[in-house]
Amino acid sequence: MKVFTKSLSSLALITTFAAAPASADDFVIGLSNSYYGNTWRHIMVDAYEAAAEEAKTSGRIADFVTLNGDGSVEAQVAHINDLILRGVDAILVVAASETALNGVVERACAAGILVVGFDNVPTAECAYKLTVDFQDYGTTTARGVADVMGGEGNLLVVRGMRGNGAENAIYSGQQNVLNDNPGLNVVAELFGEWSGPVAQAEVANALPNLPHIDGVFAQGGGDAYGVLQAFLQSSDYAGDIPPISGGNSTDFVNWWRQANADSGYSTVSAAPDPSIGASALWFALNILEGATPEKVTPYPVTLLTDDDLASLGDLPDNSVVSVERPESWVLENLLN
Structure with missing residues (x-):
C-alpha cells in the first residue's frame, strides 16, 4: 500500500490552473469537488492532480482545473457553470447532492462535455459514474x-x-x-x-x-x-x-x-479509497480517447481489520491509508 499525505493547513480552499489554449486534439479536464474540509478530500485532490500532471507531461492533456467547494450545492453549481464557460472537455464531479446538480450536469452534457461523477455521484443519466456502494x-x-x-x-x-x-x-x-x-x-x-x-x-x-x-x-x-x-x-x-x-x-x-x-x-x-481521484482522471481521459465503458462502474473500498495491521508498515501522521491505483489498474479493472 502507498500512503498519500498532505497537510491540511498548507492548502488553499480553491486551486485553479488556467486552461491553456488547446488544439483540437488537446484536452482540458476540470474537477468540481464539492467539499474540501477533511484529509480524505485533500488526498483525493492530490491524487487527481498528480495523475493530471502526469497526463499533461506526456502530452495527453493540455491542462487541468481544480475547483474545491464549501459543501454547498450553490457553490458547486457556480463552479460547474464556470467550467462549462471555460470550454473544458471533461468535468469530474464529487457531488454535494445526488439530485440538485442534475440541471447543471445536463447543461454540461448538452454542451458536449464529458461528465464523470465519482465518490458521491449526480444521478443525471448523461453522466458516467464511478460508484461506491x-x-x-x-x-x-x-x-x-x-x-x-x-x-x-x-x-x-x-x-x-x-x-x-x-x-x-x-x-x-x-x-x-x-x-x-x-x-x-x-x-x-x-x-x-x-x-x-x-x-x-x-x-x-x-x-x-x-x-x-x-x-x-x-x-x-x-x-x-x-x-x-x-x-x-x-x-x-x-x-x-x-x-x-x-x-x-x-x-x-x-x-x-x-x-x-x-x-x-x-x-x-x-x-472509499482517495486514489479514486486519480482513477477518475484516467477513466475520463480514456473515454475522451475512445474508450466505451458502461455508464455505471463500481469502485472498491479499502477495508482493514485487526489482521491487516501488521502488514501496513510505517504510516505518516495526518494521512489516509490508500492503495495506489495507476492507469494500468484503471484499464484492467474499470475499462476492460
Whole structure:
C-alpha cells in the first residue's frame, strides 16, 4: 500500500490552473469537488492532480482545473457553470447532492462535455459514474463494531454531512445492522460532518450527559480520530475505549495498531479509497480517447481489520491509508 499525505493547513480552499489554449486534439479536464474540509478530500485532490500532471507531461492533456467547494450545492453549481464557460472537455464531479446538480450536469452534457461523477455521484443519466456502494460500506463497518460488542450495549452514532446522499446511504447501511442486532441500544446520534475536529467537539460535549458507551458507528473522513480523542480525554473511559469504526485515517490506524498490540483493542476501518481521484482522471481521459465503458462502474473500498495491521508498515501522521491505483489498474479493472 502507498500512503498519500498532505497537510491540511498548507492548502488553499480553491486551486485553479488556467486552461491553456488547446488544439483540437488537446484536452482540458476540470474537477468540481464539492467539499474540501477533511484529509480524505485533500488526498483525493492530490491524487487527481498528480495523475493530471502526469497526463499533461506526456502530452495527453493540455491542462487541468481544480475547483474545491464549501459543501454547498450553490457553490458547486457556480463552479460547474464556470467550467462549462471555460470550454473544458471533461468535468469530474464529487457531488454535494445526488439530485440538485442534475440541471447543471445536463447543461454540461448538452454542451458536449464529458461528465464523470465519482465518490458521491449526480444521478443525471448523461453522466458516467464511478460508484461506491456506501450502504454496503456502512453495513460492513457497523457489523464489525457490532461483532466486537457481541451484539449488545450502548451505541453512539456519529453521522456525516447533513443532507448528503453518501451520508444517507452509510446511515441506511448502519440501520441494517441495528435491525439485525436488537441488543444494540442507540443512546445518541451526532453529526460529525466527516471532520475530526467537529466530531471531537460534538462527542466531547455529549459524553458527560450519556450513559456508558460500548461502541461507536462513525462514517469516515477523519471523524474516527476525533471521536477517539474525545474518549481519550474523558476520565470515564481510561483504559476502556469502545470499538469505533474507523475511516482509514493514519492517525486512527496508528493508535489502533498500538492499542491492539498492548491490550487487544479490536475494531474495523474502511473507506472509499482517495486514489479514486486519480482513477477518475484516467477513466475520463480514456473515454475522451475512445474508450466505451458502461455508464455505471463500481469502485472498491479499502477495508482493514485487526489482521491487516501488521502488514501496513510505517504510516505518516495526518494521512489516509490508500492503495495506489495507476492507469494500468484503471484499464484492467474499470475499462476492460
